[in-house]
Amino acid sequence: MALVEIDNISKNYQMGEVQVPALKQITLSIDEAAFVSFVGPSGSGKTTILNLIGCLDKPTEGKIVVDGKQVNTLDRKQSAVFRGSVLGYIFQAFNLFPVLTAYENVEYPLVMIKNELALKRKEQVLEVLEAVGMIEQKDKRPDQLSGGQKQRVAVARALVTRPKLVLADEPTANLDRKTAINVIRLMHDMRDKFNTTFIFSTHDAGIMAEAEVIHTLEDGRIIQSKQYPSSVQEGEK
Amino acid sequence: MIRIFKIAVRNLMRYKRRTLLTSLLITLGVLMVILFSALSGSFKAMMIGQITDANLSQIQIHKKGYVSSMDSIPLNLNLDRKGYAKIEDVLKRHPAVDAWAPRIKLGAMLSNYSETTNIRLNAIDPEKEVKVCPAVGDRMTFGKKGSREKLIGPGEIIIPDKLAKGMKIRLGDTVVLVATNKDGSVNGLNFTMAGIIEVVVGPQGKEGYIHIEDARVLLRMEKPEITEVAVRLKDFDMLEPVYADLKSALADFKNKKGKPAFEIHTWEKLSPFYNIARMIDLMSVSMKLIMVSIVLISILNVMIMSVYERVREIGTMSAIGTTPGKIMALFLTEGFTLGLISIAAGNIIGLSGILLLNIYKIRFSFGKMDNLLLAPSVSLSELFWLSVVVLIVSVLASLQPAYKASRMEPVDALGHV
Structure with a gap:
């Protein structure tokens, strides 16, 4: 069953008097619990398509439905509420709040978005921190953590609200190869554990090989889509 | 709410020196107002007491x-x-x-x-x-x-x-x-x-x-x-x-x-000191206006800087689902907290100052009266209203930066360098 349905979307950016096309007539669907990667060179439209699926931006044309809701017509507040309830985000630069500990960073969405009770919050935060292997570092601030540890905390923060879909824009770009592979495999494990759909972008061939579905973008168009059965990939690893 | 306060305090302490300097400035403003009110109020009360209790009386009735x-x-x-x-x-x-x-x-x-x-x-x-x-x-x-x-x-x-x-x-x-x-x-x-x-x-x-x-x-x-x-x-x-x-x-x-057949007057109409008392009141209001300006400008400055320095962070908050209202509430809470800390410090130092002034008595001369002794004091209601004004001004000063933060487009904020 499709969690994300993209119907003929285009996105143009206005640069002064010139319109620059970033995405051109893209149509695709992404199933629930999929592990999907958008790949392509810089400027191919990877970030733009993630921003559109994540209601951070609106397409110039076309329709996007996520979890049964047409997201391209939502206003600012509705978009925020939708993001908080259905989506999780992982950023290239981790984007952890520097004044909060790892625990508090993961707890943040539950406090500010979900308004969960303290006891339930603690239970949920500890569960995801345990799942990403960061329970020992829970009281450390981001500046006391390595890049890989920061991204693990970011994965935990994205998963703590039990979103149906996690979007990750170049989540491994700031990590060394070994750590990057570990983070992607962690995301894969989390997909298996929580049945969450993961969509991430990358231009790293080694990382893209970890995905089950790969959409290759070039000049704003999908030029190739490939699907690899999970079992085949496991075997290749 | 406690969590939001906690986050607000952490954010304020992120730039310790700036927060401390701003807080110090507001504290000094509050201290100045408290001490001036206590001294001028005591002077006024003493002079009115001298005038009404020593010769004029509080009210006089005459033939029209x-x-x-x-x-x-x-x-x-x-x-x-x-x-x-x-x-x-x-x-x-x-x-x-x-x-x-x-x-x-x-x-x-x-x-x-x-x-x-x-x-x-x-x-x-x-x-x-x-x-x-x-x-x-x-x-x-x-x-x-x-x-x-x-x-x-x-x-x-x-x-x-x-x-x-x-x-x-x-x-x-x-x-x-x-x-x-x-x-x-x-x-x-x-x-x-x-x-x-x-x-x-x-x-x-x-x-x-x-x-x-x-x-x-x-x-x-x-x-x-x-x-x-x-x-x-x-x-x-x-x-x-x-x-x-x-x-x-x-x-x-x-x-x-x-x-x-009769006319009645309070001491205010009979004594020229009433004009001095009004001048003291006017000066007191001026001091309060200066303090309000200090609070307004300093908190506005801190909050504007805070928003500009945290654009990407605001983008992150928004991207992970924080509503514009909660982003605004977070920044308002920071301004409120800064005001609260400053007013608390100002009140504590101000009351300590009044206590010291009462221990080390202040004597002065006024007109032909020598050796007058001041007993500075400030009422709880005055402290309360002073605190309320500072807190309201703190929130008002944070309003524009907080609104700006809440209106940022997440996609632009996340791409901010």
Whole structure:
């Protein structure tokens, strides 16, 4: 069953008097619990398509439905509420709040978005921190953590609200190869554990090989889509 | 909410030096206002106390038209027995009135047998006068027979200190008072110098005192007359409503021409110190406005900088689902918290300062009064309202930056460098 349905979307950016096309007539669907990667060179439209699926931006044309809701017509507040309830985000630069500990960073969405009770919050935060292997570092601030540890905390923060879909824009770009592979495999494990759909972008061939579905973008168009059965990939690893 | 406060405090402490400097600036503003209010309030209360308790009284009632010509001490504007009885009746019926005393005001020539000068006199009923002006005796130095409780007896006179010194009159000396009554006839009486009175500021601050019965003899009054009725209230803070009540009650009495028979004034209308008191109030308001400006500008500055430095962070908050309202609430809480910390510090330091000022007494001179002692204090209600104003201004100052943060497009904010 499709969690994300993209119907003929285009996105143009206005640069002064010139319109620059970033995405051109893209149509695709992404199933629930999929592990999907958008790949392509810089400027191919990877970030733009993630921003559109994540209601951070609106397409110039076309329709996007996520979890049964047409997201391209939502206003600012509705978009925020939708993001908080259905989506999780992982950023290239981790984007952890520097004044909060790892625990508090993961707890943040539950406090500010979900308004969960303290006891339930603690239970949920500890569960995801345990799942990403960061329970020992829970009281450390981001500046006391390595890049890989920061991204693990970011994965935990994205998963703590039990979103149906996690979007990750170049989540491994700031990590060394070994750590990057570990983070992607962690995301894969989390997909298996929580049945969450993961969509991430990358231009790293080694990382893209970890995905089950790969959409290759070039000049704003999908030029190739490939699907690899999970079992085949496991075997290749 | 506690979590939001916690996050707000952490964000403030992210830039410790800037937060501390801003907080220090606001604390100093609050401290300045508290100390100024305490000192000026104490000065004002003391001066009003001196004026109303030592000679003027809180309220005075006269025959209509007396106050506008009081400089010439007109004897033809005295109240007769009937008029005084009517006034007494009104005063007796009002529960807030504590005491009242009749007075006769007159001008006379004072002679020590070798020199003569003019003197303004306040003829009093001493028993009633001490109830209306309990501090009147504090300004007096008495001879062997005199006392603060008794004040003055028939045949005695109390003279202002400067006059006594100038005329070389000492306690126990005999002097002569010569006065002209309202019909123009002149009369003289001998008096014994019973006391010396310190001069104070105000229209009645340089008057001598004699007994009211002596004034009647000196002025050859065929029937009892008085110039004014001095009134004291049980609670000075009730001055305005009681004044309004008495004014309304006295307005019922008309003279033969059908116009009001009496006029009533509070000390504010009778003493020039009222203008100084108003100036003090104005200065106090100015200080508060300066403090509000300090709070407004400093918090606005900090919050604007905070928003510009945290654009990507705001983008992250928004991307992970924080609604614009909650982003705004977070920044407002930061401004509020900064104000709260500053007002708390300002209040604590301010109250400590007041305590120190009360331990190490402040003495000063005002006009011809020396060695006045200030007892600075500030009311809880003033502290409360000061705190409320600072907190409201803190939130208002944060409003624009907080709104700006809440309106940022997440996609632009995340891409901010």
